Amino acid sequence: MMLSGLRTPLIALGLAALLAGCQATPPLEPRGTGDLGVVVERATGSLAVVDTSARRILGRVEGLGDLSHASVKFSRDARYAFVFGRDGGLSRVDLLSGEITHRVMQSGNSIGGAISQDGSLVAVANYEPGGVRLFDSETLEPVAEIPATYRNAQGETVRSKVVGLVDAPGNRFVYSLFEAGEIAMIDMNGEAPKVTRFPDIGEAPYDALIGANGRYYIAGLFGEDGLALLDLWHVEEGVTRILPDYGRGEARLPVYKMPHLEGWAMAGDEAWLPAVGRHEVLLADTDDWSLEERIPVHGQPIFVMSRPDERQVWVNFAHPDNDVVQVIDTETREVIRTLSPGEAVLHMEFTPKGEHAWVSARDSDRITVYDTRTFEVLATLDSESPSGIFFTDRAHRIGL
Template sequence: MGKTRYLPPLRRSLAAVSLLALLAGCQATPSDALHGTGDLGVVVERATGSLAVVDTSERRILERVEGLGDLSHASVKFSRDARYALVFGRDGGLTRVDLLTGEITHRVMQSGNSIGGAISQDGSLVAVANYEPGGVRIFDSATLAPVADIPATYRDEHGETVRSKVVGLVDAPQNRFVFSLFEAGEIRMIDMNGETPEVTRFPDIGDSPYDALIGPDGRYYIAGLFGEDGLALLDLWHPEAGVTRILPDYGRGEARLPVYKMPHLEGWAMAGDEAWLPAVGRHEVLVADTDDWSLVGRIPVHGQPVFVMSRPDERQVWVNFAHPDNDVVQVIDTETREVIRTLSPGEAVLHMEFTPKGEHAWVSARDSDRITVYDTRTFEVLAELDSESPSGIFFTDRAHRIGL
């Protein structure tokens, strides 16, 4: 048994005084100043170049972080510990924001025009997709120190070496990044496990890949094609098999409508063994069987879909739309494949985000300067938050999900 340590009366008195002094010098931290990072998220406020940091349980804005530059097409990723937001600005700015203090810890202007990025599987690297100059730049995610610069060069129809815009950049398992080249019609993969990046090219995937996605298990990378019907699929378990075309005929014999806003494939909906995707230039959501990637359904909707997003339990798919039909969100039941609710969150609905288990959906309406929070079971409006030109909504549970 251990022995009890004896303190003489004088020492006991001194110890008690010291403890009281220590407690007197401490100030209690207000309970409302403490937030677990898993309860946090951000909303991009594009007009003011700011982020609104939000609490998803209390459904309120905690604070705003300003000085982030041009956020007209901004996206956000989160560090492995979900404490830091990495913000990719349209002006080429890459900014690291501490969600707990509301401070910018690091910021670099890494290009002239960028379109998003990704964080590696181990959390150590952040990659940025650039329009100008076309390519991918990779940084240390903690310090934003440069690690690699990979130009997206290819030979054009005149044999000249030129650069392509990079789109659809995602993280993939095994510390890889995958992206598409808009003008070149290629997919490329970067392996970051060696001393230098190893780049693998997959040419001739189709006309003008405009965006891409990776499945939640990290196996399939799919690029949407703007110049033709169909999508290009790369199986990352077997990249040696090359790229396969899927859904090549979904619009055969039909005239495409004018496209006012490109669909976004990130956040695609998975429901059981089916993938739900926006059709380019059509008022339809496409449903594909993920066993053979055949088209198994076409669901008429309100307008041209932009985001087609699955509630985490996969029972519902929420869809927003391009101009001029962008004041509506429709909810589809994945079992019946029917639209079960049409919501009106405000003017110019740009983005939606589910809380981690899907009980609530947050919807941004840019031109109404409003964020609306819905109960996804009853469709009741739970909160309306004032926000200046809100667009992208990102919650920290994305830190632990592939491709998000």
């Protein structure tokens, strides 16, 4: 299937002209991928391929399986999207042709993945069976499997769910083991994977992030307050605990949806993060990871995302307050705008330099594009149950 509006690659045109011995018509210009992206359409198992410059949908790629909690990573050249489906499917999609080039059912239940620093490997985090599998990024041929085994309270060797898988500098991957309460790191620089494990980090790590410079890996803990931090510059120091008041706190409020740690905003020397079970955005000093301030917001935050210039932080919320997005000015630390993009806002994504924000509203079947300076609605795009939005500039950013 060819996407409407996408042009034939120049190499193919040149080869066709050579074989024909002449050209009846001038060749079409090829297009780059730097202003492309995808929107996950979870109800139909499809991706909408979008042009962020023209603010339009170019076409759709179907047949991607269960995308109810799907994530997407991009190849080093930003041409291919790797789609990690909840059903264990791993798909490689050509953004220019709109075709699935490779697809494997690699597990029974997976929860995201990562691309190695050199672009050669795709790693997948699996719930069932618990572990990490690695594949060649060109062919999706299997390279290695690392089971997430541990000993339970009965002394049995069992597998743990893997969460919070990220790429790290030095062709490494870092992830957390939910039931085991561990962080693990895979080093892919030798003939075989080298796995280093950091036990007893806290109860039930549920998600994690890595900072933009690739130094700090931080896991959130579902079973207790606080977070676990691994300094990848000094792994010999092991894991330390930070922000002991991060979690639910004394008042055990109902938690409708755990926040996504990937959505943390790093602005200057501060981390802006969603409070668990509270209607607050928290500010922490990244020098000593102490809590500085709590900012009241509309609901329980899910994503707290920094505009690329770090002047604004955009926040969306859990049910039942998920029809609103709020914008915080990072200088005044005040909410400066409340937007209403539609019902069940699931994800936001900034264009690479931050002039526009794309927002998906699942239950309104639409994507809204905002001007981040004026908050004007620039476009409204029809999309069936849209959720995750991913732009190709992620290909060149650590952890995304």
